[in-house]
Amino acid sequence: MKKLLGIIFYISIILPFNLSNTFANEITYEWFKTQTESTTANDLVWEKDFENFLKRNITSKKIYLGMHRNNEKAPIIESYLMVLGGGPNEIIYKDNRKYIFTSACRHQSCDEKGVLFIDTEKKQTIGLIRHAFINDTKYSSKMDFLIFSKNHKTYEEIPIIFIEMVKEWVTTSHSNEPPSKVRFIGSDDKIVEITNKY
Numbered sequence: 001m002k003k004l005l006g007i008i009f010y011i012s013i014i015l016p017f018n019l020s021n022t023f024a025n026e027i028t029y030e031w032f033k034t035q036t037e038s039t040t041a042n043d044l045v046w047e048k049d050f051e052n053f054l055k056r057n058i059t060s061k062k063i064y065l066g067m068h069r070n071n072e073k074a075p076i077i078e079s080y081l082m083v084l085g086g087g088p089n090e091i092i093y094k095d096n097r098k099y100i101f102t103s104a105c106r107h108q109s110c111d112e113k114g115v116l117f118i119d120t121e122k123k124q125t126i127g128l129i130r131h132a133f134i135n136d137t138k139y140s141s142k143m144d145f146l147i148f149s150k151n152h153k154t155y156e157e158i159p160i161i162f163i164e165m166v167k168e169w170v171t172t173s174h175s176n177e178p179p180s181k182v183r184f185i186g187s188d189d190k191i192v193e194i195t196n197k198y
Contacts, residue, residue, distance in 0.1 A: 027053040033097045033120040040088035041104035041116065045081060054080065057125040059148050061189050066133030067112070073135070076127075076148060076185075082106050083114030083129055089173060094161065101165045103173060110175050111143060117162045124151040126162050130176075134183065134191075142180035145198070146191075155184040155194040163198070 027049040037043070044050050054077050062073040067082055086107035093100060098121050106112040115128035126149045132139050134146065145166075152158055170176050182198040183191050 025049050029118065029120045029123045032100050032118050038091065040090055041084045041102040041114070042086075042088035044091075044102065044116070045085045045104075051077070051081065054125075054127075057150060058127050059150055059185050059189055061148075061185060063146075063191075064133060064135050065112075065129060065131040065146070066139070067106070067131075071136075076129075079129060079131075080114055080127055083112050084116065086110065087174070092165070094165075099161055099165075101169075103169055105175075113173070113176065115166060115169065117165065119159065122151075124159075125149065126152070126158065128166060130179070140180060143177070144181040144183065145179040146183050146185065147194075148185040150187050153186045153188055155186070155192070155197055157186075158184075 025048045027047060038047060058077060058080065060075055060077070062075055063079075064071050064073045065076075065079045067079045068074045083106045084104045086105045087110055088104040089102060091100060091102040098119065100118040100120065101115070103113060103115045105114070111130070111132070113130040117126040117128075118124070126147065128148075129146045130143050131146060132141070132143055134144065147155070147158070149158065170178055179195075179198070181193060182195045184194045185191055
């Protein structure tokens with residue numbers, strides 16, 4: 001009888017508590033809409049589940065963006081976390097927290113920057129990396145933009161509010177200027193130059 005009572009106690013009290021703690025830090029689109037503790041891009045990078053959220057919601061394509069040794073191609077998330085992990089900007093909320101926008105720059109290389117855009121209602125994530133190299137291209141002091149989204153197949157599907165917020169960010173953030181070239185990686189994982197559409 002005592003054993004049965006112990007099992008019932010575990011199932012009804014302890015197990016739900018353990019499960020709630022296990023998933024308490026899971027980052028979802030709803031988490032972005034309701035959280036108040038993280039106020040900058042850096043705060044997000046330090047959140048326990050943020051990297052997992054990105055892995056679920058951005059491309060896993062390997063690419064060289066000048067941030068790894070020996071021209072090594074690496075998953076975009078590695079470069080993305082680097083550019084979101086340096087000097088941060090505040091998280092901006094629009095339309096009752098429907099849209100979230102934040103940015104940062106790479107530690108000790110603030111010409112390289114990252115942008116995170118989230119639509120909490122449509123459950124969409126769009127990333128941007130400001131970079132000097134891509135795969136075999138030579139270094140240029142004029143930086144390029146790489147925009148990527150698993151939720152959109154073509155650049156034309158990207159919401160206008162994202163473009164408007166990026167253009168405002170270009171004119172207001174430190175050491176920033178319009179890109180030389182703009183490339184896009186959509187849900188098909190192809191790199192497409194879209195400079196004339198940006």
